[in-house]
Amino acid sequence: MAEYVRNLWYMAAWEEEVVDDARLPRTLLDEPLLIYRKEDGEYAMMANRCPHRLAPLHKGQRSGDTIACPYHGLEFNAAGQCTRNPFSGLIPPHARVKTYPAVGRYGAIWFWPGDADNADDSLIPDFSALDRPNPIVRGRTNFAANYEIISDNLLDLSHVEFIHPESFRTEGKIFGGQYEAEETTDGAIWSRWSMFNTVPPAWLENLPQDVRLDEWIDMRWHAPASMLLHIGFTAAGAPRAAAPVADMVNPHIITPETSSSSHYFFTRDPGEQSEKLANQVFEEEDRPMLEWIQQTMGDKDFWDWKPVILNVDASGIRARRRLMKLRRTEQANSEPLAAE
């Protein structure tokens, strides 16, 4: 499988998963990692294995920002440095745990698996739309599928008409829509579907049925696979800027767990009905398709399958090419940047 791009911000967790003295174990990019919140409110992130005998640090005692290995009691500070050996005053100088830059922003924790010197937090994609007061459920699921298989899915929303006809009730509107791929100067790739002169959708139940709308479903992608869905509408023929309400936005942020499994971070409205819908979409509709594709693809690279490319794949293919280019750039650097 293709290598991961390392000099990027990846979402690691929701901030609410790492509160108080929690020590969250999470595998990201094939690495078992430990995340915890320091006493100053910042996050510490490090390899979840003691450099002595590989024991899992998240099972150890925590005292302040110090974690004690649960196996033989070596203690490490948030910088990964061993600060105490309970059986000797001697601390081997290379008794260090590899740490990673981690930043809390937009309710999420972002980590940088690459060269720490390049970890500029202004490069975190803008998810400020998530900083909103209304109650929201922040969720995570895990698919046994490579993250690029999932971004293929999310960047080609035409699948909604086939996989999710009951869940989203687009009722064929997407077939009459126009698709456009766009790259913007903030590094985003957009997949935009625009539907013109439409009957109001079911969820706008207060609108009279004889009103006509222009609607859009836009997915914004940032490398590696951090996406934000925008759904909006305006009066038919009116400019987008005249929309009566702001776009509804929902994150779809995918982070590789391994080369064949991914964490999928999402939000949904509170309540039983929303929970049921999310379960249906993720468990019954997306999961079987995405995991079948992973199974079928196996270890063979996407491009080696010589896949048919349709016009509606333009955004997904641009995203794949962007990642390929980033990988090549990193590989061209003669010294591996953040390899252990």
Place this chain on the structure above:
Amino acid sequence: MAEYVRNLWYMAAWEEEVVDDARLPRTLLDEPLLIYRKEDGEYAMMANRCPHRLAPLHKGQRSGDTIACPYHGLEFNAAGQCTRNPFSGLIPPHARVKTYPAVGRYGAIWFWPGDADNADDSLIPDFSALDRPNPIVRGRTNFAANYEIISDNLLDLSHVEFIHPESFRTEGKIFGGQYEAEETTDGAIWSRWSMFNTVPPAWLENLPQDVRLDEWIDMRWHAPASMLLHIGFTAAGAPRAAAPVADMVNPHIITPETSSSSHYFFTRDPGEQSEKLANQVFEEEDRPMLEWIQQTMGDKDFWDWKPVILNVDASGIRARRRLMKLRRTEQANSEPLAAE
């Protein structure tokens, strides 16, 4: 593991598994395949993955002979050609699904994974003995064992005295029998056991016990592992042609699912007792032995184990050598015939 011989007819399914608008998914020779019956009564067989993003075609809608991909709605005809892209008039010319010749005969569907130009249906082995009016149950099981391990088993029936003494009650007759391997001009390899001057077996309960018989148990093999068991008897000393009834025949047709698992097609009489016997033979007696052997053999080739060869192995060894020769012939062709 050894490659599959591709220019052969393999049994894919019973015809009764593929009725009406059924879309049967089945993995054969490591390939996920789709089988369905066309409106003209012939069978269509193709790779069970859309050439766009590998989605499973058997889960899509069917209209006439057209299958729509369940993921983004591309439609394919029975020749595997994409005939519709619901989001554009544009159909990429290489949007094709690989298809395979498939023929219904003797109640079974046979497919040809090799060069379609060579798919001469007169090469399907003669199982016309299955075209009989009496009611029969057509079954399939799956063993986690390579198909050649199973044909080794079936071509050396001496194992019946050890694995199936209760099920078949041969009561030691095979020990006193004569074994012969034979190759016939129709491409068959036979394993023949002849027992002379025997007491009538238990299943011939109407015969007086003082009658003496000559009995035979003959297994006929065609590549890759399509076998037909013949059981017959005549009066002791009389020629086979004088047998009072025709041989009882039963198919034992093995088709590789993967290199370490196989479909096993069989028939049995209707009724609870016959079902119970089949369960006992397949589940309790053959399965543990065959799957243990596969586990033990692992990825190491049969010949690399330097297995002891007994005289009763002559048929099984000839079958293995026949397949080796066929593989070598195919590999010697400079251009791969049916490789994707």
Place this chain on the structure above:
Amino acid sequence: MAEYVRNLWYMAAWEEEVVDDARLPRTLLDEPLLIYRKEDGEYAMMANRCPHRLAPLHKGQRSGDTIACPYHGLEFNAAGQCTRNPFSGLIPPHARVKTYPAVGRYGAIWFWPGDADNADDSLIPDFSALDRPNPIVRGRTNFAANYEIISDNLLDLSHVEFIHPESFRTEGKIFGGQYEAEETTDGAIWSRWSMFNTVPPAWLENLPQDVRLDEWIDMRWHAPASMLLHIGFTAAGAPRAAAPVADMVNPHIITPETSSSSHYFFTRDPGEQSEKLANQVFEEEDRPMLEWIQQTMGDKDFWDWKPVILNVDASGIRARRRLMKLRRTEQANSEPLAAE
């Protein structure tokens, strides 16, 4: 993973697992093996696969010291030689099962996977301490961890304070103890912890609390990972030779099943409380740690992790180096000794 040292005695089973006509199947060093007790009271040990078609010999009939293959009835004597072919007088001369020297001693069966000519039973490590009259339960568990990960654990008993504080109630004494690694002329490597001037431990409940003791916990290792734990005490300041009672000794004998799983042979006192303690120590405390480490280590060699070495690792590291040296010596022999 590293190869196994072959010219060593490995514990295969407790003698009480192989009584009467038992045919014990057991995988050791990646080999499925068969162990049985011959009529003369000695043990036979051989590959648990028929050289004809790899069938599992432990499922066959036994008559005296002869085992009949359950598949086609070939019979083998305890030397592995085929002695009967039920379908022919002909016995192929190479119809042999590979056998291994096996010796019963100290209630255990030891086997030698290397060159049989070198299988000197005086090289079996001395476990005569196990030959005692008091009732004992001989147990075996299996960890999904390489045997060297387990000997690392057992040769560095400082972990007791972290993993087993409730089970063994050392109550911090080990922190105040002295650690010493020692190699003795019998080929043993010792890990010795000595605690001076201590309050009597909880299990010496009859001693007045104002007595002061010197205590020791010593682990003796022989290659590959056959260990004997010694626990003892004497009056504070008195020599060890003046101890009022002999050391309590307990075997911790580890034999590789595969490169990532191990048999762990132990003894414990009879009774429910002792059973409960053993379950707690093995299942709840050691197993999760050792199996996590194996999972994390994966196929990467221990040394490639550049593990931190502490002073308390001296015994474990000496044991690892001893095995490396033995492996190198065997590999330097131009002819493989006991490879099949």
